[in-house]
Amino acid sequence: MQIQLKCLSHTPLRGLNDPGADIVQEVDAVLAQARAEVEAFDPELIVVFAPDHYNGLFYDLMPQFVIATAADSVGDYQTQVGPLSVASDLALEMTRFVLNSDVDVALSHRLQVDHGCTQTLEELTGSLTRYPVIPIIINSVAPPFGPYRRVRKFGEAVGRFLATLNKRVLVLGTGGLSHEPPVPLIANAPDEIANFLIAGRNPTPEARAARQARTIAAGKIYGTSDSPQTPLNAEWDLAFIDTLVQGQLDSIDDFNIEEISRVAGRSTHEIRTWVAAFSALAALGPYEAHKDYYRPINEWIAGYGLVSAQPR
Numbered sequence: 001m002q003i004q005l006k007c008l009s010h011t012p013l014r015g016l017n018d019p020g021a022d023i024v025q026e027v028d029a030v031l032a033q034a035r036a037e038v039e040a041f042d043p044e045l046i047v048v049f050a051p052d053h054y055n056g057l058f059y060d061l062m063p064q065f066v067i068a069t070a071a072d073s074v075g076d077y078q079t080q081v082g083p084l085s086v087a088s089d090l091a092l093e094m095t096r097f098v099l100n101s102d103v104d105v106a107l108s109h110r111l112q113v114d115h116g117c118t119q120t121l122e123e124l125t126g127s128l129t130r131y132p133v134i135p136i137i138i139n140s141v142a143p144p145f146g147p148y149r150r151v152r153k154f155g156e157a158v159g160r161f162l163a164t165l166n167k168r169v170l171v172l173g174t175g176g177l178s179h180e181p182p183v184p185l186i187a188n189a190p191d192e193i194a195n196f197l198i199a200g201r202n203p204t205p206e207a208r209a210a211r212q213a214r215t216i217a218a219g220k221i222y223g224t225s226d227s228p229q230t231p232l233n234a235e236w237d238l239a240f241i242d243t244l245v246q247g248q249l250d251s252i253d254d255f256n257i258e259e260i261s262r263v264a265g266r267s268t269h270e271i272r273t274w275v276a277a278f279s280a281l282a283a284l285g286p287y288e289a290h291k292d293y294y295r296p297i298n299e300w301i302a303g304y305g306l307v308s309a310q311p312r
């Protein structure tokens with residue numbers, strides 16, 4: 001088996017509320033390079049660890065981990081609508097393997113996924129269907145969350161499963177780094193918002209447009225004193241990237257969830273997808289990782305980073 005890893009931020013504000021042209025071009029170039037590397041690797045399978053933002057998963061039944069044997073993109077923000085090419089049989093085998101590794105995981109035979117999964121697939125492969133994919137959702141936005149050490153155990157089990165395959169596998173993590181877009185919390189929410197968070201599947205086009213407008217408006221003031229959201233934290237992000245590059249995954253086990261929310265923003269927990277991806281890779285032996293890019297980008301509400309890794 002051959003394995004490569006890429007973890008990167010996503011942001012639906014890319015193209016909707018852009019920073020200066022120099023930064024846009026810089027990120028375009030970084031993504032073009034990553035996409036060329038994916039093309040050259042020619043994966044036979046992509047495993048994408050992704051969050052969901054109350055588009056596919058709601059509090060009527062909120063799982064911490066989900067493996068999907070079939071998935072449809074809801075097409076939020078500017079992402080494509082429609083089915084992903086899910087490697088269904090392998091996804092089911094992976095689920096059995098993870099369960100047999102003593103880690104509980106939910107199974108979906110028809111999952112709705114959002115920009116948190118599809119933006120990165122589109123950016124790195126050009127479409128939702130270019131390569132067979134197994135979507136794995138890790139709860140990163142809907143508290144309460146299980147401990148980080150549990151995410152590591154889950155990622156390691158996925159990695160051990162991948163080791164049984166005779167395939168070129170690209171492992172992706174998407175989200176983070178530090179950021180806090182205006183995603184509501186259920187605690188103390190008014191009824192209308194609580195109802196959305198519990199059972200808000202398939203919103204009307206008007207509701208989707210209102211959500212997008214709210215995110216854009218938040219992006220326009222993010223990082224200024226007018227914004228009520230926790231600002232980006234470049235120092236935190238660079239330290240986290242360094243932890244991954246140095247292979248110090250043990251130190252992630254006891255990450256303090258409340259403290260991370262406070263100092264780097266509530267959606268920083270999307271790094272759970274990176275933690276799972278790196279844990280999968282680390283389950284196969286020592287790795288070498290490289291920080292390809294980092295820049296805090298307020299307009300995009302994103303501590304925006306890209307890290308690549310492969311076995312040493």
Ligand SMILES: O=C(O)CCc1cccc(O)c1O
Nearest residue numbers: 010011012053181183300301
């Ligand atoms: O609509 C939402 O729920 C939030 C959208 C969103 C905005 C900025 C960065 C992100 O990572 C993100 O997901």
Ligand SMILES: [Fe+2]
Nearest residue numbers: 051116175270
């Ligand atoms: Fe996100």
